[in-house]
Structure formats: C-alpha cells, structure tokens
Amino acid sequence: MGSxxxxxxxxxxxxxxxxLKSGALLADYWITYETYGTLDAExxxxxxxxxxxxxxxxxxxxxxxxxxxxxxxxVGPGKPLDTDRFFVIGVxxxxxCFGSTGPMHLNPANGRVYGADFPVxxxxxxxxxxxxxxxxxxxxxxxxVMGGSLGGMQALSWALRHPRRVRHCVxxxxxxxxxxxxxxxxxxxxxxxxxxxxxxxxxxxxxGVVPKRGLRVARxxxxxxxxxxxAMDERFGRRTRSAGSGIDGxxxxxxxxxxxxxxxxxxxxxxxxxxxxxxxxxxxxYLLITRALDYFDPAREHGGDLARAFAAARAHPGGVGFxxxxxxxxxxxxxxxxxxxxxALVDNRIKVSYAEIDAPHGHDAFLLEDPRYHHVMxxxxxxxxxxxxxxx
Amino acid sequence: MGSxxxxxxxxxxxxxxxxLKSGALLADYWITYETYGTLDAExxxxxxxxxxxxxxxxxxxxxxxxxxxxxxxxVGPGKPLDTDRFFVIGVxxxxxCFGSTGPMHLNPANGRVYGADFPVxxxxxxxxxxxxxxxxxxxxxxxxVMGGSLGGMQALSWALRHPRRVRHCVxxxxxxxxxxxxxxxxxxxxxxxxxxxxxxxxxxxxxGVVPKRGLRVARxxxxxxxxxxxAMDERFGRRTRSAGSGIDGxxxxxxxxxxxxxxxxxxxxxxxxxxxxxxxxxxxxYLLITRALDYFDPAREHGGDLARAFAAARAHPGGVGFxxxxxxxxxxxxxxxxxxxxxALVDNRIKVSYAEIDAPHGHDAFLLEDPRYHHVMxxxxxxxxxxxxxxx
Numbered sequence: 001m002g003s004x005x006x007x008x009x010x011x012x013x014x015x016x017x018x019x020l021k022s023g024a025l026l027a028d029y030w031i032t033y034e035t036y037g038t039l040d041a042e043x044x045x046x047x048x049x050x051x052x053x054x055x056x057x058x059x060x061x062x063x064x065x066x067x068x069x070x071x072x073x074x075v076g077p078g079k080p081l082d083t084d085r086f087f088v089i090g091v092x093x094x095x096x097c098f099g100s101t102g103p104m105h106l107n108p109a110n111g112r113v114y115g116a117d118f119p120v121x122x123x124x125x126x127x128x129x130x131x132x133x134x135x136x137x138x139x140x141x142x143x144x145v146m147g148g149s150l151g152g153m154q155a156l157s158w159a160l161r162h163p164r165r166v167r168h169c170v171x172x173x174x175x176x177x178x179x180x181x182x183x184x185x186x187x188x189x190x191x192x193x194x195x196x197x198x199x200x201x202x203x204x205x206x207x208g209v210v211p212k213r214g215l216r217v218a219r220x221x222x223x224x225x226x227x228x229x230x231a232m233d234e235r236f237g238r239r240t241r242s243a244g245s246g247i248d249g250x251x252x253x254x255x256x257x258x259x260x261x262x263x264x265x266x267x268x269x270x271x272x273x274x275x276x277x278x279x280x281x282x283x284x285x286y287l288l289i290t291r292a293l294d295y296f297d298p299a300r301e302h303g304g305d306l307a308r309a310f311a312a313a314r315a316h317p318g319g320v321g322f323x324x325x326x327x328x329x330x331x332x333x334x335x336x337x338x339x340x341x342x343x344a345l346v347d348n349r350i351k352v353s354y355a356e357i358d359a360p361h362g363h364d365a366f367l368l369e370d371p372r373y374h375h376v377m378x379x380x381x382x383x384x385x386x387x388x389x390x391x392x
Numbered sequence: 393m394g395s396x397x398x399x400x401x402x403x404x405x406x407x408x409x410x411x412l413k414s415g416a417l418l419a420d421y422w423i424t425y426e427t428y429g430t431l432d433a434e435x436x437x438x439x440x441x442x443x444x445x446x447x448x449x450x451x452x453x454x455x456x457x458x459x460x461x462x463x464x465x466x467v468g469p470g471k472p473l474d475t476d477r478f479f480v481i482g483v484x485x486x487x488x489c490f491g492s493t494g495p496m497h498l499n500p501a502n503g504r505v506y507g508a509d510f511p512v513x514x515x516x517x518x519x520x521x522x523x524x525x526x527x528x529x530x531x532x533x534x535x536x537v538m539g540g541s542l543g544g545m546q547a548l549s550w551a552l553r554h555p556r557r558v559r560h561c562v563x564x565x566x567x568x569x570x571x572x573x574x575x576x577x578x579x580x581x582x583x584x585x586x587x588x589x590x591x592x593x594x595x596x597x598x599x600g601v602v603p604k605r606g607l608r609v610a611r612x613x614x615x616x617x618x619x620x621x622x623a624m625d626e627r628f629g630r631r632t633r634s635a636g637s638g639i640d641g642x643x644x645x646x647x648x649x650x651x652x653x654x655x656x657x658x659x660x661x662x663x664x665x666x667x668x669x670x671x672x673x674x675x676x677x678y679l680l681i682t683r684a685l686d687y688f689d690p691a692r693e694h695g696g697d698l699a700r701a702f703a704a705a706r707a708h709p710g711g712v713g714f715x716x717x718x719x720x721x722x723x724x725x726x727x728x729x730x731x732x733x734x735x736a737l738v739d740n741r742i743k744v745s746y747a748e749i750d751a752p753h754g755h756d757a758f759l760l761e762d763p764r765y766h767h768v769m770x771x772x773x774x775x776x777x778x779x780x781x782x783x784x
Contacts, residue, residue: 022649232572257414257512259679287651
C-alpha cells in the first residue's frame, strides 16, 4: 500500500447561483476539490468522498506544506478505497473555511466580507453543489458516494436526492438525524462562540479579532463527544499533569489546589485541542456546519417515517446499494442510529450491508485504521470494482 | 405525608481556622444550616444531609420567600427520611454562594472580597467543617449521613474520616472518583467561566460585573450531563420552537435557517436553564465545587486500591452501615461506579445494601420522586430508626 503522493487542490467557479433549501441563493461561488487516481473511459469508476465538521477536500496524499489528507489511511493505491481502481474526488463544501467560498470571503452583492450574512446551508444544499461539480467533471453517475459522520449524512442525501446518479452509498458512523442530546451539545458550542465578545455578531473580521475563547470551548465540548469514555479513561484516566515527569517514573507530584491551572492530563489535552482549533477554524463556519447537522432529517418531510424517505433510493432498477458501518463505542452516533437506517432500507427491500465494529475509539473510530473496519470497506469496494468491470 | 413547614436558616461562627487539605487555612468563617424535627434525649437520631453542586442547607420546608427545600420530597413528616423520627440537619458548605462563607465574602486577612483568593476546598475539608458543626450542636454521633452526587461523596468521606461518628452512610448516584470524561466536562465549564472577559481573574466583584456568559455555558453543559439521552429525546426530541403553537395543534412552522436564533425546543430549554443559573450562582463557587469533585478520590492515598481506602470504615465494632443507590440511566455517575464502591465494602466485609433503580431521568433521578427509589430509602431509614430505639 502506498500513498497518493503529492496533490494540488483545484478550484471550480460556479457563476450560476445555487438555490438553497432556505429559499436563499448562494451567488457566484468557488468549490475547491482534489482528485486521486484516473477516471476510466466509461467514466464509471468515480467515488465522491464527503467531509465532516473539521475536514476538507484534502482526503488523501500530501500537500506542498507536508499535510496529509484526513482519510489517507482509507484512500490510496492498494488501500481499502483503491486509487489504482477508482477515481476519487474530495470536495470542500461551501460555507467551509478550507478553500470553497465561505463566510470569510467577499459577498458579491456588496463587496464586503460575508461573515454572519453567509447563507445557512444544509446537507441537501451541499449535495446539490457536489452534483453540479460532478456535472462539470463530466461524471453522470458515481460508482459510490462515501462519508463518515456529517459526511455520511451527505452520502445518504445523495441516494435520496440523486438516486440515478449514484450506484452505491457508503455511510459510516452516521445517523438519520441528530438526537436532542446531539443538538444540545451543538447549541452549547454555538452559544460559547456567539456570546464571545470578539464574535461581534459574526462580523469579527472587520474588527481584526477572532472569537477564540468561544472556538476553544466549542472544540473542547466536541472533542469529549468524539471519544469513548473508556478510551478516555485508558488514555488519560486521572493522571495528573506531572505523572511521569517526576524524579522517578513512579513519582507523582501532589495537586496544586488551583481552579484555573491544569491538574489532570485530560485538561491539558483538551486545552491543547481547543487552542489548536481556534488558530485555524472559522467561527461562522462552525455555526453553519453544526446547524447543517441539526437540520438534517430526511424523514421530516415524510411525517417522521424514515422508510418512506428512503423509498426514493429505489428510483432505478436495483436501486442504490448501501453499506453502513457503525462503531460500538460511538455514543455520539451510536449503532442504534445506523440500525434505524438499515431498517428503513430493509423495509424498502433495498440492498444493504451493515457492519458494527467493536472498536474502542468512539466516534473518532471512523477516521482510524482498524483491521476489521478496513476489511469491510475493502471488500465492499472490491465488489463495486467487480461490478464496474462486469465481473459481478 | 406533610411538609416540614416554614423554616429559618441559622448561622454558626467558627473563629478557629479550618486546616485544609491543600495546606491553607480557612480563617474565621460562618456556616449556614437548617434543622428539621427534634433531637432526641440520647442525641442519637441526627441525620446530616450534604448538598451537591447547585444546592444548599435548604433541604426541606419553605423559606419566607416561599422557596421549597431541594429534597423536600425526601425529607419531612412521614416522608422516607421522616422528621417525626429523625433530627435532620441541612448544611451549606464553605465556598458555596448560598450563605456559608464563600468567595463573595470579605477576606478577614485584608478586608477585601475573597474572589479567586478563596482557598480551594475539598470534600474532606467540607466533611471536617461539618464535623465541627456537629460538635457545636452537641452531636457526637450521627444516625446517618446522606447525600446524592457530590453530596454522596461527602457521605462516603464521613465514613472514612470519622467512622466512629457515623452509624450509617447513605450515598446516592455517586462515584468513588470522577472519570476522565467527568473531569473533562468540568474543565470545559471552568474554561468557559475563566475565559469570560467579565471574570477578571476571579475578581469581578470589584468591577461590578458577573461572568454570565461563562456561567450560562457552564450550566448548559452540566445540564446535558444530568439528563438521560432517552429522557431528553422523549421530552424534547427534535420538536421545533414553534411546535404546538401553530394555527392548529399539528402545525409546525418551518425552520428559520438561522445559526443564532432558537430552532429546537431543547435549545430554548438549555438557554433558559443557563440564563436562570447565571442570575444567582457565583462563578468562583462554580470553579471551587467542580474542583472538589475532580479531587475526590479516597483510593489515591492507598495506591488506587479502593478496598484499602474503605478499611477505615471498619474502625468500630460492626463498622459503618452503607446504603448505596444508583440509577440505570445515569451516565454521569453510572451504576458501574456505585458497584465499585459496593465491591470495596464487600471486600472489607462491611454491611452494605445496594439498589439499582431503573428510573428514566439520568443523574437528576436522585432528586426526583420515584416509588421504587423512595421505598428503598424509607425501608433503610426505618431500619435505622428501629436500631435507635433498640428494636433492631
């Protein structure tokens, strides 16, 4: 297994406005994307990878600055999603802060930075923007669309909005909608950002400041929910900041008895995660993306009946094929939520494979290398490849 | 079953400094407390009730302003902890913001408000302060000490520090220490407060402001962890702010597509909880109390061996008797954590009763009326009363 190697992001301009679910229009925007592998002559081997909250078009390979793609362990030559067989597209969603048009860019309507005026986007809007990009790349039908977490919601939405344009939907560690608790965590994070005095109602760019305090707290909350409680106990437990740095290996200095200083390693870890995040992530993007998560709920327009929502995936003969994967220790998007989707598919007699992986890493497991997980992914993509070449 | 009726808080001054676990001293302080029922001639029917994060000495009955005690459903004439039989003491811990000396009071050393200079207190310090109050009330030995959550930790600590002074320890919805995830939630809440520009390093009183933004976020985070996920789904689900307020009962207005306005009822509920809390709770108290939770870990001084820690509870013939209660849906202090305590007691051949209640309300269940839970409590206190009168 090798790496995709050096990659360079590409940009595509869309001068035709995108009609959004909210009724607003996103005018004249850019989409940043990357591709790995080669599109075959039949244009039948394209796989679109959708990103979650804190990710981008940079799925695999390395950028000039040395940064590795966020799913490099999954996508590459000989990897589960094998770029020797598939043409893989990583796309950055509008509203993001990693290249595609977002809140930090100029609003063509008035020449000022969008800030809080950037339109609120939904999963469905992202999927439609991605479909337009596929048009421009000359890809009428994807071999698969794939994503984890919020990326998984996009994969599901593709199967519902554009069922004739996608042969397979691979949705990992995802859910048919957010629970009240999920929304609650998002809302606390948003309040931390919005009430930071440096947020300035979302127009902080003009003030030359960044609501870092809010972003830090938001990231810390998020991080707690990405990790499994047991894994956190194993990795950090109640170890104090001084453990292992004492005079001998066993030594542990006593507590400082301080409410503001770091006492426990978990505190140090979380603060570090928060600090890093606040250096590069855009506050308006955080609000937009968590809202897109909140809104996603394909059953809503069908009286809450998920099976009726998924009937759309039967649109063509054979229908879209599905692979769903969940992780036992993921308490943010638990296996029970994936099973709801499986049930809705089965109720529609749609082909679905489902794997529940007993990995210890919580929600983050979808990004990590686990042999059982990668085996499932590899086998599914081999099946897709065999179909493409008529060997299925 | 009746109510305790009108009650008036009392205050006791302690001019002798309290030596704290940190090595600091708490000089010349006041303790606020309340009592219900009558102390018998043998002074053998006293039960001390310890409070958790957001509570006080006001356990039962009503204050002149009409406010009801936080455990009024548990404590009163004919209630599980029957004030016709027991003399019940509610005590406010130093460092709190509800009456006993705390960060908003004057530091006798310099005549200025303590603020962030208030000494960091531990569960053990609170227990020692409570023991001093018992001395002054002429109570050598308690029939029981009782508490839930952080209050349960105080009850456990009584049995370890003053085993000859307590016949029974009733510890509900508690844990032998906080997990890494518990500490993580506390730390995020603290960072929200400490990084609020209105915190002023803990000396906000002098600036005439209150770090309300931080307190709101802290309370919202806490609240999510007090509720069970299923109960949250049942109570709020994905209902929007407008549900039920439409033209007819079924009507639900569409989303506003806003990142800052309320869309879902759970958001409205959490914001309301945060707003209320920020109006009355002291920021320095919040920091102190969450730190006391973090520090509590009786096994720490025994190489992490909880059974060795609980050997102290065998100090007198028969030892302290224990009742532990946990709630199946409590993910903050799960039943597994109570079972660790039960095991440590059993390893010491200490008498322990344990009940695991399948109540739907998460951690908050310990404050609520559940027939199975209250039955267990009532039966245990009836047993204690029978012992007191020699009928056991």
